Amino acid sequence: MLWRKRTLMLMAIDVVLVNLAAFLSFYIRFEGSIPSEYTLTYYHSAWAATLIYLAVFYVFGLYKRLWQYASTGELLLIVFAATVGTAATVTVVYFLAPMRFPHSVAALLWFTTLFLIGASRFAWRIIQENVFTPHVPGSQRQVLVVGAGDAGVVAVRELKNRNYHEGRPVGFIDDDLKKQHLQLMGIPVLGTHKDIARVVKNHNIDEVVIAMPSASGEVIREIVQITEKTGVDLKILPGVYDLLSGKVDTKEIREVQVEDLLGREQVNVDLEQVAGYLAGETVFVTGGGGSIGSEICRQITRFNPGKIVILGHGENSIFDIEQELRTEHPGIEIATEIVDIKDREKIQLVFERYRPGVIFHAAAHKHVPLMEKNPEEALKNNIVGSFNLAEAADKVGVKIFVLISTDKAVNPTSVMGATKRVTEMIIQTMDKRSKTKFVAVRFGNVLGSRGSVIPTFKKQIKKGGPVTVTHPEMVRFFMTIPEASQLVIQAGAMAQGGEIFILDMGKPVKIVDLARDLIRLSGFEPDVDIPIKFTGMRPGEKLYEELLTAEEGTSATKHKRIFVAKPSPVETAKLEEIIHTIREQGTYLSKDEVVELLQTVIPTFRKQTAKAVANQ
Structure with a gap:
């Protein structure tokens, strides 16, 4: 099966990298010349590290990850796996090797393994973004993203995941003054929402994407009004209302809808409580x-x-x-x-x-x-x-x-x-x-x-x-x-x-x-x-x-x-x-009689108002 071939390929790469890490840890420690009395310790370290690291990587699920989408979560996973693997290797070598395992070699083994394994994995993402998603100059729409936060990052990633077929992000808009003139994912923050018209004109923007899920309806409405005056297309990263219906993914960019202008926080249902009385x-x-x-x-x-x-x-x-x-x-x-x-x-x-x-x-x-x-x-x-x-x-x-x-x-x-x-x-x-x-x-x-x-x-x-x-x-x-x-x-x-x-x-x-x-x-x-x-x-x-x-x-x-x-x-x-009166006479009641009947239980339902309405 394909996943087995992929796992065996990754394991083969890790065998080479772990042995290289073991060699480099001794080579660096002894400044290019491993003493003969440490040669056997080196060999023990190499085979023990190979077996232990591969087992630890497998248990930690490193061979089940799609590394072209690697993020900080995967990086932390590699750190944990390398730490556990190093500790186990040092323990095994301590009892088997004839010479004491140098502490500095252990630290170097952890660092070089972490560096080589991490670099090999993140190389998949670099290749995915820079080789399989090549830049095609002048062929994409220019996109301005409003909101340089987590949602803005999601919007930019979604554009990248679509191979820029629907636009290329050229800048962010954010009202946080601390973010001005800085870059996020290599894309500059070009101003606040009051600068949208200027930025659209100066950067030949074709489309504005609102990525502000926590913004109020008033703020969204103001941005919509400013943007519409520029004549460019306007879209939004879906928030509360599409998520509630389950119709879209959080990364799908769509047209702005009137619901977005209400700007109300998402409803959170207590699933356990609800399931308890409906199940x-x-x-x-x-x-x-x-x-x-x-x-x-x-x-x-x-x-x-x-x-x-x-x-x-x-x-x-x-x-x-x-x-x-x-x-x-x-x-x-x-x-x-x-x-x-x-x-x-x-x-x-x-x-x-x-x-x-x-x-x-x-x-x-x-x-x-x-x-x-x-x-x-x-x-x-x-x-x-x-x-x-x-x-x-x-x-x-x-x-x-x-x-x-x-x-x-x-x-x-x-x-x-x-x-x-x-x-x-x-x-x-x-x-x-x-x-x-x-x-x-x-x-x-x-x-x-x-x-x-x-x-x-x-x-x-x-x-x-x-x-x-x-x-x-x-x-x-x-x-x-x-x-x-x-x-x-x-x-x-x-x-x-x-x-x-x-x-x-x-x-x-x-x-x-x-x-x-x-x-x-x-x-x-x-x-x-x-x-x-x-x-x-x-x-x-x-x-x-x-x-x-x-x-x-x-x-x-x-x-x-x-x-x-x-x-x-x-x-x-x-x-x-x-209730008895309605059952007996409901079909035959006049408008005035209906009002009088309702007034018997709702005194504030005024007869004169209802009469005036009935005569209109």
Whole structure:
């Protein structure tokens, strides 16, 4: 086999080098003439070193390394192996040789072996970089790397690994004044981010690569705006968001995306804790064909569930995620159920059939303007549908029930938000009388989900505009789909029962800024190439969203991105009454009646506001 031939070749080279090291250690010690009384000691040293070093090198795995990618880790490995080998050789020779082994020879043996073995190994990397990757002057794009740190080194190495086919790095940009006028990997630091325009012009730069994974969204946005004015191409070393989905390698350079401008640190999931409650369990995911539901399904596959049951109302989306999971995870049992969560009998039947251990409830009507026009459907689906699920979970003894909620449930002004707040109340009420741990997870908008602003903006930009924004001061919290899904799963692992978990959404983002960023990233200038049009706030919308009511407050958890809202009192009798009313009259309720009904459990959901909305 090839690896055996390679190992034998390396061993043969090491035999020569170890014997040369043994000879040089005696030759240098005795200044070119080995005394006759030390000749036998030299011979003992040579054969002992040969056998011992080869054995030690094999045990330390030196023959299993790809030396063309050698780094400091491999260098330390050689140092350890040479040290152990030298100590063993000196010990053996001490007992076998007729003459005492000179201490200076031992030190020289260690040094010469380390030098020769290290040089032979790193020669592979030198040959790889300078012989098999020759310089082709004038044929590559000139690349400027923003960030002279570890990520910058990764970016440069990636360009080299691609044989410079996609560009040749000519300089770094870094705001650290201590790095100015110095070189990294032979490439100079040419200035700070304020010098980007000058450097691009003076060095004929064709492309800028951002390699700053720890930079904030504001910093990335500023660099993007500066770079776009120069007219050169712009790319970024992927960070948090691509890594979460597992779609790319850390060394892959790609186009800048709007998610990068949010600049939030990576989500770290406690794999051991999560695997502990999902491993071997039958896991239900309602709304499994939706953006969040389908991503939860993907994330669950990492934790060895016994079975994933995907529940949904739309057959096409359920079919798509089922086929994806079956293809990518053939070892995991997948089941699907086309079911309407408003169908109480069918829900109970499905729960009895599978008897799940964990439920992630992501099914909901979520579009604010649509639910203002169809408030009775929001009541039936979000409130009664959720109650049906919670009731069935209690009957079959589900261990953990996780509701996906929204920041729009806090001080709601929309019917959709009010129904989700009522759903949170149902979860807290059920937890008090059930052995099932019922919890809710509350977060804001999800980038890229169906009907969210990003897909809408992209369609408008593709058509040439205008990009429509409801109000210049409107702000929202944002997360990516994988980020939100992972935190939801982590919250389930932390469930004690009755909590409303609040996800740390970072800083809120102005919708108009998001629109401008996306226009720029699409290669256009806002209000020049693509106009932005303000259309006015829609029914049920707020200028800003909140994650907490004034009464709730939060307490920290051991996960720094997840907090717990203090439970607020719920009137169980009124809650049961509203559920009964919806079941009996839901389809026939007028808009005013819907508002009055919601006000019985949410007094702050003001009738006059809702009436004004309903008449628009």
